[in-house]
Amino acid sequence: MVQIGEEMINARSGERFVWRATRVSTGGEYCEFDLYLAPGARVAAAHRHPNQEERFTTVFGRLDLVKGDKRTVLGPGEVGVIPPGTAHRWGNAGETAHAIVRLSPALHSEEFFAMFCLLASEGKANAAGLPRNPLQMAVLLDAYREEFDFATASQHRMLSAPLAALGAIGRRIGLRSGHPDEDS
Numbered sequence: 001m002v003q004i005g006e007e008m009i010n011a012r013s014g015e016r017f018v019w020r021a022t023r024v025s026t027g028g029e030y031c032e033f034d035l036y037l038a039p040g041a042r043v044a045a046a047h048r049h050p051n052q053e054e055r056f057t058t059v060f061g062r063l064d065l066v067k068g069d070k071r072t073v074l075g076p077g078e079v080g081v082i083p084p085g086t087a088h089r090w091g092n093a094g095e096t097a098h099a100i101v102r103l104s105p106a107l108h109s110e111e112f113f114a115m116f117c118l119l120a121s122e123g124k125a126n127a128a129g130l131p132r133n134p135l136q137m138a139v140l141l142d143a144y145r146e147e148f149d150f151a152t153a154s155q156h157r158m159l160s161a162p163l164a165a166l167g168a169i170g171r172r173i174g175l176r177s178g179h180p181d182e183d184s
Helices: 110-122 133-142 153-172
Strands: 006-010 015-022 029-037 052-061 062-067 070-074 079-084 088-090 095-105
Touching: 006 088, 006 110, 029 110, 052 062, 062 079, 070 079, 110 133, 133 153
Parallel strands: none
Antiparallel strands: 006 015, 015 029, 029 095, 052 079, 052 095, 062 070, 062 088
16 A cells, blocks of 8 residues: 555656555545656656546646647646546656646556556566566556556557456466455
8 A cells, every 4th residue: 555755766767756645545536646757757658547637737847748639838836637538648848847646536546656666666667667568568457447548549449358358368377466456
């Protein structure tokens, strides 16, 4: 379980998370973290949160936020809101940046980020910060489908069934997602 003040680092993607509020501390209403981005850091892939709003508040630096087809650069004090189901990606638009990120409701986002950071720390992530093992990626995306989805509906339709099958194979050979509902 993630604790308030806990730090997670994904050295591969250049992200550092420091948790301000957790699923437990807010009764599931939201989770919130300070996101520190090294120069050049960016999210590994465009994605959607099917059931969550994501809010970015830039503290310092500049955040390049792409929501659908619209690109915005957020400076200090500026806020970007991503409604549920909206494809987006983001990255650092300059020197080190800091944003406060809130996901509402929390769901199991903390565990998802924790697994990505753990895999990176174990050398099991590629340069973008994604798991190198495609079966491990399938296990994660299958377990956290309420929190994260492919960027487009066509990708979702085309890849959901194979992803579930690959996730089952990955779990059968011992790969884990870190999801609280996962059988140990």
